Every structure is written in C-alpha cells, then in structure tokens.
Amino acid sequence: MDQRLSERIAENIEEMIFDGDFEDGERLSEVQLAEKLNVSRTPLREAFQRLSQTGLVELVPRRGAFVREPGPIELSEMFEVMSVLEATCCELAAQRISDEALGELEEANQRCQEAIDAGQADAYYLANERFHQIIYRQSGNGFLEKEALRLQKRLRPFRRIQLRLRGRLQQSMAEHRVILDALGAAESQTAAQAVKDHVAIQGDTFHALLLALREKKSKRA
Amino acid sequence: MDQRLSERIAENIEEMIFDGDFEDGERLSEVQLAEKLNVSRTPLREAFQRLSQTGLVELVPRRGAFVREPGPIELSEMFEVMSVLEATCCELAAQRISDEALGELEEANQRCQEAIDAGQADAYYLANERFHQIIYRQSGNGFLEKEALRLQKRLRPFRRIQLRLRGRLQQSMAEHRVILDALGAAESQTAAQAVKDHVAIQGDTFHALLLALREKKSKRA
DNA sequence: AGCGCATTTATTGTATACAATATAGTTGAC
DNA sequence: GTCAACTATATTGTATACAATAAATGCGCT
Numbered sequence: 185m186d187q188r189l190s191e192r193i194a195e196n197i198e199e200m201i202f203d204g205d206f207e208d209g210e211r212l213s214e215v216q217l218a219e220k221l222n223v224s225r226t227p228l229r230e231a232f233q234r235l236s237q238t239g240l241v242e243l244v245p246r247r248g249a250f251v252r253e254p255g256p257i258e259l260s261e262m263f264e265v266m267s268v269l270e271a272t273c274c275e276l277a278a279q280r281i282s283d284e285a286l287g288e289l290e291e292a293n294q295r296c297q298e299a300i301d302a303g304q305a306d307a308y309y310l311a312n313e314r315f316h317q318i319i320y321r322q323s324g325n326g327f328l329e330k331e332a333l334r335l336q337k338r339l340r341p342f343r344r345i346q347l348r349l350r351g352r353l354q355q356s357m358a359e360h361r362v363i364l365d366a367l368g369a370a371e372s373q374t375a376a377q378a379v380k381d382h383v384a385i386q387g388d389t390f391h392a393l394l395l396a397l398r399e400k401k402s403k404r405a
Numbered sequence: 406m407d408q409r410l411s412e413r414i415a416e417n418i419e420e421m422i423f424d425g426d427f428e429d430g431e432r433l434s435e436v437q438l439a440e441k442l443n444v445s446r447t448p449l450r451e452a453f454q455r456l457s458q459t460g461l462v463e464l465v466p467r468r469g470a471f472v473r474e475p476g477p478i479e480l481s482e483m484f485e486v487m488s489v490l491e492a493t494c495c496e497l498a499a500q501r502i503s504d505e506a507l508g509e510l511e512e513a514n515q516r517c518q519e520a521i522d523a524g525q526a527d528a529y530y531l532a533n534e535r536f537h538q539i540i541y542r543q544s545g546n547g548f549l550e551k552e553a554l555r556l557q558k559r560l561r562p563f564r565r566i567q568l569r570l571r572g573r574l575q576q577s578m579a580e581h582r583v584i585l586d587a588l589g590a591a592e593s594q595t596a597a598q599a600v601k602d603h604v605a606i607q608g609d610t611f612h613a614l615l616l617a618l619r620e621k622k623s624k625r626a
Numbered sequence: 627a628g629c630g631c632a633t634t635t636a637t638t639g640t641a642t643a644c645a646a647t648a649t650a651g652t653t654g655a656c
Numbered sequence: 657g658t659c660a661a662c663t664a665t666a667t668t669g670t671a672t673a674c675a676a677t678a679a680a681t682g683c684g685c686t
Contacts, residue, residue, distance in 0.1 A: 224641045230454045237458035261548035272489045327482035445671045
C-alpha cells in the first residue's frame with residue numbers, strides 16, 4: 185500500500201549486503217528473495233534497479249542480479265573521492281559556518297569523546313557521522329551535501345570495521361580537534377587539508393581494509 | 406526480450422527530458438508514456454526507479470513521477486562539484502599521464518579547434534567531451550572516472566546551450582591549452598587549478614544559465 | 627452561489643500469469 | 657568414458673489483472 189515498498193526493499197537488501205549476508209558475486213534469486221521478504225517480484229525488481237544505480241548489485245541481462253562488493257583497489261579509490269568531497273565541504277564551510285553550527289560541531293565531537301571513554305563503538309560511530317554531516321551541511325552547497333552523504337553511506341560498513349584499529353579512535357579525535365580549530369578560525373585551506381587527510385587515511389590503510397573484507401566474510405558464518 | 410529494456414526506456418525518457426519535451430514538475434503518466442513507448446507499465450516503472458536515483462525525476466508515493474529540472478542555484482552547485490571532481494582527475498592525471506594519452510589529448514583538442522573553424526557546434530561539443538574524458542581516465546581512479554562521467558552526462562544539456570555564448574569557444578580553447586601544457590610538464594597543481602577554473606566558469610555565469618533555462622522552455626513549442 | 631461531502635473515475639501499487647531464454651540434466655554416439 | 661546435442665527445468669523479462677488510494681465531479685445543503 186506504500187509506494188515506498190520498493191524503497192524499503194532496497195534498503196533492506198542494502199543492509200543485508202552490508203551485514204555480509206551474501207557472498208561477493210552471489211546471485212540474488214528473485215523468487216527466493218521475494219518469498220523471504222514476503223513481496224512479489226515486481227517491487228523487488230524495482231528495488232534491484234535502484235541498487236544497480238548505487239553500484240551495490242550488478243544487473244546482468246537474463247542472468248539476474250549479482251551482489252558486487254568493492255575490492256581493496258576500488259575501496260581506496262572511493263575513499264580518495266570521499267576525501268576530496270569532504271575537503272571541499274570543509275573548505276566552503278570554513279568561509280560561512282555559523283557560530284551555532286560550530287557549537288553543534290563541538291557538541292558532536294564531545295559525544296565522540298564520551299563514546300570512546302565509555303567504550304561504545306556504535307555511539308562513537310554515530311556521533312562521528314553526525315560531526316561530518318554538519319560540515320557537509322555547512323558547505324552551503326546542497327548538491328555537494330547530497331553527494332557526500334551518498335558516499336558516506338556507501339562507505340559506512342568499511343569505516344565501521346576500520347574503527348577497531350588500535351589507536352585509531354584517539355588519533356581521529358585529535359584530527360577532529362584540528363578541523364574544529366581551523367573552522368573556527370576560518371582558515372579554509374588548513375581545515376580542508378585536515379579533513380582530507382582525516383578521511384584519506386582510511387583508504388590508505390590497505391592492510392586494514394583487506395582485514396576488514398576478510399572479517400566481513402568470516403562473519404557470514 | 407532484452408533485459409535492458411528498462412535501461413533503454415530510462416535513457417529514452419532522459420533524452421526527452423534533456424530535449425525539453427516536458428515541463429518542469431510535469432507528471433509523467435505511466436499509461437500515457439507506456440503507450441507512447443509501446444511497452445507495458447512494468448519496465449517503465451523500473452526505468453522510473455533508475456531515473457529517480459539520478460535525480461531527473463522525483464517519485465511521490467501514490468502520486469507518480471514528476472520531472473525535476475534543476476534551478477539555477479542547484480545548477481551552479483552541480484558545476485561547483487563538477488569542477489572539484491575534474492580538478493582532482495587532472496591533478497592525479499598530471500602525475501601519471503602517458504605520452505600516448507597526451508597525444509590523444511592534443512588530437513582531441515585539435516578536433517575542437519577544427520570544429521570551431523568549421524562552425525560545427527555539435528562536433529565541438531563531442532570533441533570537448535572527449536578531451537575531458539581522457540583526463541578522467543588518466544586519473545587512474547576508476548571510481549572517480551565513473552563519478553565524473555556521471556556528472557558530465559547530467560550537466561550535458563546545460564553545457565551545450567552555454568557554448569553559444571559569444572567568445573566562449575575561443576576562451577575555452579585557450580584554457581585547454583593551459584591545461585595541456587601543465588599536464589605535459591607534470592605541474593599537477595597548475596593543471597588542476599586550470600581545469601577547476603575552466604569548469605567552474607560555466608556554473609558562475611548565472612545570466613547565461615538562466616538564459617539557457619529559458620531557451621529550453623521556449624524550445625518546447 | 628459557494629462550500630462541503632459523497633460518489634465516481636482515474637491512476638498508482640502489487641500480484642499473478644505468460645513468454646522467452648539460459649541452465650542443468652540426460653541420453654546417445656563416437 | 658567422454659563429449660555433444662537434445663530435452664526438461666528453472667529463472668528472468670514482460671504484460672495483464674486486481675487492489676488501494678488519490679483526484680475529480682456532481683449533488684445537496686446552507
């Protein structure tokens with residue numbers, strides 16, 4: 185009864201992929217999935233079309249939909265683009281950020297620290313996303329914001345696992361501090377570079393990514 | 406019989422939108438379009454899902470699909486992002502471009518000049534796209550290349566109309582020359598900045614964009 | 627006449643039925 | 657015994673049928 189059924193299905197499958205419920209390259213049987221999700225093939229196929237645009241599944245004519253996990257190379261490429269988008273957001277934000285938004289940033293950053301102190305990985309993860317999202321918003325460029333959010337979402341599962349790296353959290357907090365100070369001082373170039381490095385480092389750590397991929401695999405039980 | 410039917414339909418509608426066949430905000434009747442394209446509603450709706458991801462149409466639950474033309478503000482935002490992506494491509498390309506690719510760039514540029522001399526707007530348009538696409542490719546970042554191509558395609562109709570601006574073509578050629586020289590000298594920062602300005606200028610000329618939008622409208626008969 | 631409500635109509639959302647094709651299994655020949 | 661071709665089966669692609677909801681129209685009331 186809801187048009188968003190296909191959207192909900194898409195998000196559902198997305199989550200399943202992120203959770204590692206499927207093998208890379210695995211074929212998603214329409215009848216099987218439709219039965220599992222209690223829907224007919226029609227909205228399911230519409231969801232596939234969405235997912236194919238996102239790049240999460242590949243649609244092969246007459247063969248079906250195949251899940252498409254990015255390999256380490258593609259992942260580092262994506263992080264490189266992410267770092268550029270975020271740096272641009274930051275550069276623009278530095279020139280126009282409001283005191284109110286700066287306060288929100290400080291608050292989000294504080295939440296990050298609290299989460300670390302409490303050892304709550306998920307809470308840190310959420311607060312960190314919020315921190316970055318405030319910067320996207322403050323860029324003042326709505327299209328840029330949307331694109332950044334899109335990539336952030338796509339890279340979510342990989343950032344998540346990477347946070348477990350030893351010492352990464354405290355290092356990340358130090359980087360946040362640099363970003364915050366540069367934004368407060370309206371030093372756009374400094375702020376942009378700080379964000380760029382902050383994000384790019386995640387894509388540069390190949391070993392961690394490979395490890396992450398392997399963990400995802402093993403999680404599949 | 407081809408799975409790509411929904412893809413073909415999507416491209417078809419895309420072209421119609423680019424050609425200005427629809428009013429901004431116009432509802433796309435499923436039955437009407439299905440009849441016009443000689444297909445059933447099923448693959449048509451799948452095409453809608455694709456187009457909604459691209460941002461060309463907005464899907465409102467229980468209401469239908471509405472064409473969504475970007476206004477001048479969103480357009481300038483998109484061009485701003487495009488300039489960043491292209492600049493990144495160029496910066497990366499400067500560090501690793503092959504002599505062969507440099508030759509191709511020179512050739513594409515020459516085609517641009519020939520098209521101008523012959524007064525062939527379409528030929529220039531194609532050669533210019535090729536020029537930029539070579540740079541995307543030479544970035545060595547496949548994901549970045551895909552994203553750049555995506556935005557290039559989305560902005561195509563607006564660049565096209567803008568090329569008619571008096572003196573823009575010769576100015577564009579001069580900018581190409583700067584880019585080429587910087588790439589050849591492996592001066593990545595110079596090259597990147599040149600591309601950034603080269604692209605950004607298209608988004609900065611508000612008057613031209615508004616004019617472009619109006620021309621699209623009037624073209625609709 | 628204008629407004630509000632009910633009924634009708636049109637349109638979208640979903641499921642099922644049918645068609646076409648790819649895959650797998652089986653049989654036969656070499 | 658292996659390979660190839662044919663048949664059977666399963667799966668995708670498309671169309672149509674049905675259900676649910678929103679828009680439109682007409683009627684009655686104030």
